[in-house]
Amino acid sequence: MIRAWNWVRGRSGAIVLLVILLAIWEAAVRIFNIPSYLLPAPSDAIVALVNGLGSGILLTHTWVTLLEIMGGFAIAVLTAFVLAFAVTKWRWVEKSVLPLVFALQSVPKVALAPLILTWFGFGITSKLVTVALVAFFPLVVNLIAGIQSADSDRVDMFKALGASEWTIFRKLRLPNATPYIMAGLDIAIVFCIIGAIVAEFVGAQAGLGYLIQASAINLDVSMTFAILIILSALGLVLHAILTVISRRVVFWQGKGLEAITER
């Protein structure tokens, strides 16, 4: 309770600003009589949110989008780990595959969404592929950077014991990469939300992206805002979960480990 209060106090400036902006918005819509199919008042959006949640329609579509995000995320994480293993284990993979991966990084992955739709159809498969594709690159880049960040002195310490590359990977490179991995996961999860919504825009039968398009066609802009609120909340919750996990996993990061070197 006290922690929650401190949290609020630490952000009081932002909260006050938000309330003021919402009040101006609400007032402007009412004073200038802006029609709700152009810009609904915040209160209309809240009403649409409550009604949508009550009827179950928002929850159903949120669930679909969440499944796409989590599924695509999981695929991306697995593929990224396999590639990272291969890159560390075989030099030819590093020489041949890695430059291609870095080159492909610059391709805007969401631009591929229509193509993926053609290949994988309107079902969940095309969404999983798009999400995985979008999340894969920040993950792999961070993972490989992390693995390569192990300092040569510690690598030597293992080598002097006759450790194999695989042992060094498991006992040094991978744990050493966890701060990078956690940062990669955090970036990737936000990308996943974007990927899922874009994939649904391009062609879907369910999901929050599909619902945004449907509500736009019906000129139900209050509903669109209600969905935006849900998407923001989703992003915040997923980010918060990763932050909590990160604090537990990399508790040792930046704790003045090499204090001994600071002379």
Add this chain to the structure above:
Amino acid sequence: MTMGAPAIELHEISKTYAASKGVAVDAVVDFSLTVAPGEFITLVGPSGCGKSTMLKILGGLINATRGSMRLHGEEHTGPTPEIGIVYQQPLLLPWRTVLDNVMVPVEVLKLPKEQMRAEARKLLEVLGLADFEKSYPHQLSGGMQQRVGIARALVYDPAILLMDEPFGALDAMTRDQMTVELMRVSSRFGKTVVFVTHSISEAVLLADRVVVMTPRPGRIAGLVEVDLPRPRDLSVVNTERFGQLAEQVRSLLHLDASGASMAPEGA
């Protein structure tokens, strides 16, 4: 292992690095030395005299360009559990507790874990870290971290201990304390020790024999037998004999006899 064989025999070890633009740089030239089992050797010399290179060659981390090595009578070519190394930095793994850091070699060498864990605890106790086995490296002082590094080098009971300026990064007081502790621990475990340092007094205080090296390329400038009685403590530094021995080392290093000690290494 051959009975009665020297712990370490180095025969005309040379190391040449291929520097940029095809210029070869000699780091170590014709380094020959025989070390008896249980002997404490200190290797002293100015910055860049190749003493750390020599230690890496001994540890099997880099290959010599020429020459041969034997440990206890047997050809020595690469990493071996006969050798334990204490590095300039403790090189602990920050995600592991003190005890688990000491257990790293046990895991790598696939030794029986349960039995070795008891061994590791005993070592931590000897090194005054009994209450810290569950602590993480970042919770320890520099001196304590380096003691964990020493425990890690000793846990699999190697016959030979290589130490690469292990106290170089510590403050003067901690350094003295660690030196005394090292003398206690090394005599207790009867290890053959090769200790690299750039401090003349540290070299004389610890050694049975001091090996003095010349600046690059590193050659042996001379050996100084240290006949100070053991066990020693820091007060031995004030004796006349200690002064004479330090003076011998200093003259081999061609340093001013006025007593100016060597500047600390920048690296």
